[in-house]
Amino acid sequence: LAMTEDILQLFSELPERIRKLLRAAQQAGDELGYSVFVVGGFVRDLLLKVPTQDLDLVIEGDGHAFARVLAQRFPEGQLILHEQFGTARLEFPDGSHLDVARSRREDYASPGALPQVEESRLRDDMFRRDFTINAMAIAINSTRSGELVDYYGGLRDLKQGEIRFLHNLSFIEDPTRILRAIRFAGRYGFRLAKETRDGVDTALSTGVLRKLSNERFTEELMHMLRELRFGVMGESLLQMGVLKEWFESELAWDFTHPVLNKEVPPKRKWLICLRKMDLSQFERVQEKLRLSKELRGLTQKFFEVMTGLSVLRSSDKISLEDLDHYLEGLPKVILEVLMLDERFHDSLKRYHEATEGIKQKVDGMTLLQWGIKEGPEIGRILKSIRSAWLEGEIHSEEDEQKFVAEILKNNPTKST
Ligand code: ATP
Incomplete structure (x- = not known):
């Protein structure tokens, strides 16, 4: 050729x-x-x-x-x-x-x-x-x-399938190249040439990586996240000590899940590789990276929900309402990632089955139209409707209508 x-x-x-x-x-x-x-x-x-x-x-x-x-x-x-x-x-x-x-x-x-x-x-x-x-x-x-x-x-x-730098000072000159090397190697299934690999070690030991701005590091990491073989790249980052050096701490990254090397949305990959971390580790990630608003929000929410569910698990019986508190309206990507976790599997399945058939039609607007005064009462009523759906007291739109009619009949705040 x-x-x-x-x-x-x-x-x-x-x-x-x-x-x-x-x-x-x-x-x-x-x-x-x-x-x-x-x-x-x-x-x-x-x-x-x-x-x-x-x-x-x-x-x-x-x-x-x-x-x-x-x-x-x-x-x-x-x-x-x-x-x-x-x-x-x-x-x-x-x-x-x-x-x-x-x-x-x-x-x-x-x-x-x-x-x-x-x-x-x-x-x-x-x-x-x-x-x-x-x-x-x-x-x-x-x-x-x-x-x-x-x-x-x-x-x-x-x-030969090798990533080779052009001179020994290459990584010192520009430490983003360390991440680029790992990205190209992962993308093409290449390895780093011997002296280039040694060059990474040298660069890391001099501490140049820490001089990289949070923005630049984040940008490079996000480039990797958009790659098909993010899992492979993440493993290399771990093995070569890049993440430990950058975050100045050993975090519980997990790049072993096979989905990380499949064509799935980057945000899903992101949550998957974080899912073994504890609170202080999550905080470290949020502090060191300049994530997009969306990713930052998802990360935060993901952690809150994981913590909430873990606490629930330690209690005897988890009610559907408790689950609903954490899971209602949660972005799909978070649910998908939670499903990968053995610990939450049963609860999520139960919740999914309970919520699948919910076709709640009545909302705040409807209640206002029906003459309920604006105020906390609306929220309470909506909550009781949802709860009735969850507990299986309501199965259909007609049930719902009846249920609401019943409440309205006894409602003292109803205006005329
Ligand atoms: P991709 O397929 O990821 O877009 P690319 O090689 O086109 O790969 P770019 O980041 O667009 O990547 O860079 C274009 C070219 O500029 C590279 O091929 C490389 O020659 C050079 N380049 C990019 N970043 C650096 C860098 N940090 N140091 C030196 N050269 C670089």
Whole structure:
């Protein structure tokens, strides 16, 4: 693989949308006389034959000029120019995007620079990246289309299934790469190369990871959470001591549940891996991470419910009303995760069976319409209706109507 013809073959198998983008980039590069390369994750995934969405281009020339020419051919795309970095992004309605960066600084911009000079700049650009498999480029100008530029052995590592950093200071320079390494390894079923693994140990022992902001760490963790094989990644995080180092404490993470490597919503995976923790551990997680509002809320609620149910369990008989107190209106994802726990299984099943048939029609609005005064009485009545459903005193809408009529008959607060 990776002879130029093989790469051209891989190009030809890409979805038409991507091929069109590549053709346009080629034409724009040819017209402007710029060298154009597709780089990074796109190259990696092309060679691995896994579908890719986003395109990363590095060009030798004026990035904005190039991006403008390109944007003219894609009126549906929105062009965003970053003045400060000279980079550009074309965003498409389907959420995909194309990034343009240049591999030389403006002050070097001499038209027709020597090819060797150009190449050494591309080499520098690749060297600033994280891993060999992410530091490959493919030329796309018509004169050298499909030519692989692989200075650091990325292709070899793809074949060997190894994640390898580009130099020993890589993790010290940017500790997020530790998490990225584990993520890519988990995603592709790769391992970390020996010296890269040692590099993680060294970096952890120097304490650089703790310098990472809560936002950055959280962001990387959330990237993992969205991956199919989150469980595998989590296990690596544990084994390599990353979580212990970051949270400065040994928390009861559990990444062993098989669902963590299946296609289920990230929030479900999240609760699953937390479910063995106690209160102080939950608090530590909440304190160290900058979770989204939704995830933070779910985490909080999940913990409250788990605690509540555990306390209930220690009492003799759990009433349906007690269960209802914790479980009514609970987000489905929390119920699903609670169901995985042996301890709660019976109670949840009983509760589910009791609530399944509940078709409560009467609500606060109805009671108001029926002349009950606004106030605490409404809440009390609603509660007694729900309780009657739970205890099996009401089985149908008619039962409910009768039940309410009975209450209204005796209700002193009823207005006329
Ligand atoms: P994904 O499939 O997860 O999107 P990707 O490789 O496209 O993978 P990005 O985070 O979009 O990931 O990064 C694009 C490229 O930028 C990478 O391929 C890599 O070359 C480089 N890169 C990203 N993050 C870093 C980093 N922290 N240090 C060095 N290079 C990085």
